[in-house]
Structures are given as C-alpha cells and as structure tokens.
Amino acid sequence: MKLAILAVGHKPPVWVAQGCAEYVKRMPRELPLSIVEVKPEPRGSKSREQLLAAEKVRLLMALQGYQRMVILDERGADLPTLQLADRLACWMRSGGATAFVIGGADGIDEALKQQADEAIRLSSLTLPHALARLILCEQLYRAISIVRNHPYHRES
Numbered sequence: 294m295k296l297a298i299l300a301v302g303h304k305p306p307v308w309v310a311q312g313c314a315e316y317v318k319r320m321p322r323e324l325p326l327s328i329v330e331v332k333p334e335p336r337g338s339k340s341r342e343q344l345l346a347a348e349k350v351r352l353l354m355a356l357q358g359y360q361r362m363v364i365l366d367e368r369g370a371d372l373p374t375l376q377l378a379d380r381l382a383c384w385m386r387s388g389g390a391t392a393f394v395i396g397g398a399d400g401i402d403e404a405l406k407q408q409a410d411e412a413i414r415l416s417s418l419t420l421p422h423a424l425a426r427l428i429l430c431e432q433l434y435r436a437i438s439i440v441r442n443h444p445y446h447r448e449s
C-alpha cells in the first residue's frame with residue numbers, strides 16, 4: 294500500500310524538509326510515503342471561499358489514484374498513536390492507496406472535507422501547515438513501527 298501527504302504549500306523551511314525526508318527514508322518498502330506539494334492559490338483580492346475552491350480543484354487532481362482520503366483538521370477526530378497504528382494496519386489489510394490532505398494557510402474547502410473518508414487531528418492546537426506535515430510524517434513512521442513491533446515506539 295502506498296501513502297502520500299498532499300500538502301497545499303510552497304517549499305517548507307529546510308528543517309521541516311529535512312525532518313520529513315528522514316521519516317520518508319525510514320518507511321518500509323511495503324509502505325512507501327511520498328509528499329506531494331499542491332500549489333497554493335495566490336493571495337490577493339479573492340475571498341477565502343474562492344481561494345479554497347481553487348485549491349480544492351488542485352487537490353482533487355492530485356487525489357486521483359488514491360482510494361482513501363484522510364483530511365488533517367484541528368477539528369477532526371482525536372486519534373491517539375496506538376489507534377492510528379490500528380487504523381494503518383486496517384488500511385493495509387484492505388489495500389488501496391491512502392492520501393492525507395493538509396490544507397494551506399486558510400485551511401481546506403468544506404465540500405472537500407465532506408468527501409473525505411476520515412478527518413483526524415494531530416492536536417487541538419492550530420499548527421502551521423509545515424509543522425503539521427512534519428508531525429504527520431513522524432506519526433506515520435511511529436504507527437508502522439508499532440504495526441511491525443519495531444522498538445522505536447515504547448509504551449510507558
């Protein structure tokens with residue numbers, strides 16, 4: 294099964310890119326993780342709805358070929374790490390590529406959110422999208438480590 298993070302945004306800071314690259318590299322061969330950057334709509338005189346609608350079109354293009362869409366949203370469901378690992382194992386059994394969508398500075402279009410299979414949050418805090426990307430990479434690596442009984446994750 295393949296995983297991808299579809300992130301609305303330009304190149305993140307170097308420390309985010311390096312951190313993400315490290316976790317992408319650590320992912321096992323049977324669960325490759327890629328990061329796809331989706332161009333943000335240029336900010337200007339457009340309304341938030343117009344910006345998000347334009348970004349939605351680009352996200353829908355990028356989502357082609359993925360069978361499962363998981364939206365990252367601070368208002369999404371709480372998914373503790375062990376539950377994320379359970380969910381990941383379940384997705385791996387069902388098969389199909391999974392895309393995680395991270396919005397840009399203004400978030401994600403409401404209609405696109407309604408189309409998602411799941412909406413999860415990493416915290417109840419609003420995170421900058423680059424940081425959300427890095428945390429998600431680490432949590433996906435942690436989750437697959439749990440699934441494979443790798444000692445990266447330690448229970449207290």
Ligand SMILES: C[S@@+](CC[C@H](N)C(=O)[O-])C[C@H]1O[C@@H](n2cnc3c(N)ncnc32)[C@H](O)[C@@H]1O
Nearest residue numbers: 365366367395396400414415416418419420422
């Ligand atoms: C700066 S935030 C956008 C905040 C925007 N005001 C909103 O209403 O969603 C950019 C993106 O980062 C992700 N994000 C930010 N905080 C998050 C959190 N606590 N959990 C999951 N994703 C988060 C979401 O995908 C969000 O669309």
